[in-house]
Amino acid sequence: MDSIVINGGGALHGEIPIAGAKNACLTLMPATLLSDEPLTLTNAPRLSDIRTMTTLLQSLGAEVTSLQHGQVLAMSSHDINNLTADYDIVRKMRASILVLGPMLARHGHAVVSLPGGCAIGARPVDLHLKGLEALGAELELKDGYVHAQAPGGLKGAVVAFPFVSVGATENVLMAATLAKGTTVLKNAAREPEIVDLAQCLRQMGAQIEGEGTNTITVQGVDSLHGATHPVVVDRIELGTYMLAPAIAGGEVECLGGRLDLVAAFVEKLDEAGISVEETPRGLRVARRNGRVRAVDVTTEPFPGFPTDLQAQMMALLCTAEGTSVLEETIFENRFMHAPELMRMGARIDVQGGTASVSGVERLKGAPVMATDLRASVSLILAGLAAEGETVVSRVYHLDRGYEKVEEKLGACGARIERIKDR
Numbered sequence: 001m002d003s004i005v006i007n008g009g010g011a012l013h014g015e016i017p018i019a020g021a022k023n024a025c026l027t028l029m030p031a032t033l034l035s036d037e038p039l040t041l042t043n044a045p046r047l048s049d050i051r052t053m054t055t056l057l058q059s060l061g062a063e064v065t066s067l068q069h070g071q072v073l074a075m076s077s078h079d080i081n082n083l084t085a086d087y088d089i090v091r092k093m094r095a096s097i098l099v100l101g102p103m104l105a106r107h108g109h110a111v112v113s114l115p116g117g118c119a120i121g122a123r124p125v126d127l128h129l130k131g132l133e134a135l136g137a138e139l140e141l142k143d144g145y146v147h148a149q150a151p152g153g154l155k156g157a158v159v160a161f162p163f164v165s166v167g168a169t170e171n172v173l174m175a176a177t178l179a180k181g182t183t184v185l186k187n188a189a190r191e192p193e194i195v196d197l198a199q200c201l202r203q204m205g206a207q208i209e210g211e212g213t214n215t216i217t218v219q220g221v222d223s224l225h226g227a228t229h230p231v232v233v234d235r236i237e238l239g240t241y242m243l244a245p246a247i248a249g250g251e252v253e254c255l256g257g258r259l260d261l262v263a264a265f266v267e268k269l270d271e272a273g274i275s276v277e278e279t280p281r282g283l284r285v286a287r288r289n290g291r292v293r294a295v296d297v298t299t300e301p302f303p304g305f306p307t308d309l310q311a312q313m314m315a316l317l318c319t320a321e322g323t324s325v326l327e328e329t330i331f332e333n334r335f336m337h338a339p340e341l342m343r344m345g346a347r348i349d350v351q352g353g354t355a356s357v358s359g360v361e362r363l364k365g366a367p368v369m370a371t372d373l374r375a376s377v378s379l380i381l382a383g384l385a386a387e388g389e390t391v392v393s394r395v396y397h398l399d400r401g402y403e404k405v406e407e408k409l410g411a412c413g414a415r416i417e418r419i420k421d422r
Ligand code: UD1
Pocket: 023, 024, 026, 094, 095, 121, 122, 123, 124, 125, 126, 127, 128, 129, 164, 165, 166, 167, 168, 307, 308, 330, 331, 332
C-alpha cells in the first residue's frame, strides 16, 4: 500500500489547477442511464471513484470510453443488458446507489446492492428509497439488495425530505425526469453538484426548475436525448488547496476557483486572517503575517460550511492562536482524523459531535494513518506545516478523491513524495 512522505516547514508559492468535481461527476455519470443517446462529460476528474463508477456502468452494459487522458468521458446506455448492480462493485463506493433511480425510471425495474463507502457514520439510504417509493416504486430488501419495480412507470408526486440529503435529492431528481406528471422535491439539497446535475439533465431535454433552492419542480418527459456537459469545478478540492498556503504560509493561486462555490468557507478563512482574492484565473490565497486566529466552525448543508472541508479546516486550526470549536452536524463519526493529528502534537478534545482545538505553535512530523478520504488529505496538509517528516499511510483513500496531489503541491515547493508499497 502506498504512503506519502512530507517534509514540512517550507512556505508554498505557485499555482494549482483545480479539477472537475468528483461528487458532481459521480451523479452525472449515472444520468447516462436515463437515455439511449450518448452523454459526454468534459472536465472529468481522474480518480479511482470515477473508475469504480465506470466499472459499475459497464457491468450494466453501458459503454464508457475515457478520452483525453480521462478528462472526457464518452458514455452510451443504448445497449443496457443487465439491471443488477452487483455487491462486489457497489460496496467500494456509496455513490453507486445513484444508478437506482435512473435504471428504474427508464426500465421499470432495477436491483441494486446496498452500498458501503467511507466509514464516517451509519449513512443509510432510506431517504433515497422513500423518495422513489413516493414516485410509485415498489421496493423489497432481500439478501442485501434493493429490488425495485415500477411496472406502469414512475408517477410524479410531492417528495418532502425530512432532512437534506444530497444523494437522495440526486437520485429522485433523475428518476423524476422520466416520471409521468409533475414531481416537487421539497427540502431538496442546494449543493452546486445538484445545480450541475439539473443543468445537464435539462440539456438532455428534462424540464426542471428551482435547482439551487430548496424546492425543485420536475415536469416528466417521455424520453431524454444526448448531450455534452462540462463538470463543475470541485469546490472541495478547491477548499483543500486553498488551505495549503494558509497552513504552510506563502501564496497560491487556485486556477478555476470560484468564490460562489466556497463562500461560507472563505468567510471562516477571512476570520482566521487568511487573505483570499479573486483573480481573472481563479482565487489567490495568502498567509502573510504570523499565526492564524482561532475560529468556530459548524458544518451545514450548502450554502453552509461543508462537512467535506471540516477535517482540512481542523488541520489549519491546530496551529491557530486560541481555541476553536468545530461542530459536525452532518455525519456522527467524522473526527477520526483528530487522534492522528494529536500524534503530530495537536491538542484536540472530542466530545460527541464537537471538537475543541487548542492551537499549538508548531506541529511535529509523525507516522499517521488515513482513515477516510478527507481525513487523509487533512493529514497531508498538517504535514506541510509540521517540523520534520510526516508519513501518511493507507493513501488509497486519498486516491479516491484527489488527483496528482504530490505533483500539485510539489509544483508549489512542497517537499512531498509517494512511496510505493511501504
Ligand atoms: C454527499 C457527498 C459527500 C458529502 C455529503 C454531505 C457524494 C458522492 N458524496 O454524500 O462527499 O459529505 O454529500 O455533503 O456526493 N442520510 C440518511 N438517509 C439517507 C441519506 C442520507 O440518513 O437516505 C444521512 C446521512 O447519513 C448523513 C446525512 O443524511 O448523516 C447527509 O447525507 P447526504 O447528504 O445524503 O450525503 P451523501 O449524498 O451520501
